Amino acid sequence: MPQSDTYWTIGELVKEFDVTARALRFYEAKGLLAPKREGTVRRYNSRDRVRLNLLLRGKRIGLSLNELKGILDAYDLEGGRRFQLEIALSKFRTQTEILENQKVDLEIVLETLKTFTKRVEELLTASDIDDEAYRIFMGELTHGKL
DNA sequence: GTTCTCACA
DNA sequence: TGTGAGAA
Structure with missing residues (x-):
């Protein structure tokens, strides 16, 4: 089901989240973000924005990109919500x-x-x-x- | 403005 | 975990 047809360009996210376009492409290459393409140009939807937001916040508390990927990807799994929260809790405790x-x-x-x-x-x-x-x-x- | 690749710390 | 440079 279409959640929203609003899209952002890489440049818009760069301004909004104060990250470089290079970093956003890097996160994508690492599998943390998967924006749609319009031709060759990246189109980020609200889901991508949420993931980016969580990613940046997770980085700030010192979690690695791999750890963050684990948490973010858990959302899409079977029993994802609970599983995701359990993973996050575990990471939080360890990081603390x-x-x-x-x-x-x-x-x-x-x-x-x-x-x-x-x-x-x-x-x-x-x-x-x-x-x-x-x-x-x-x-x-x-x-x-x- | 955005894309990609190669090199580099 | 990213950045810089160069080319398209």
Whole structure:
């Protein structure tokens, strides 16, 4: 059944979603999008737009194109809706865990960086750099004590 | 403006 | 996971 006969060109989607035409063709080559053709020119319908939207949002939370393809394609399968949601839920949980771990790592790196900064600032405060303090700092640096 | 391919990081 | 360049 015809859902809608409204179509968008690649240029229109480029503006609307702030992506490059190259990226849209790339997604198509990867099987994430399958716009109709009018001759050789791509025509995107509302379904394509929804898929693109979900794709871009999924990318933002760090899902790979392959993972996204799995979720999007599940929609068309038997028992698709439930299956799709179950896949999505699983991906969300995994990704949440990954990001939380990265957050912990980032905080550690950040603390290290702040410590570096403070120590270097202190070294630079004196008109002459204290040789002993410098050696200690470099020693801690190279021995990973910071 | 849009298409495709090849190369490249 | 895309981009750049070149040709049509």
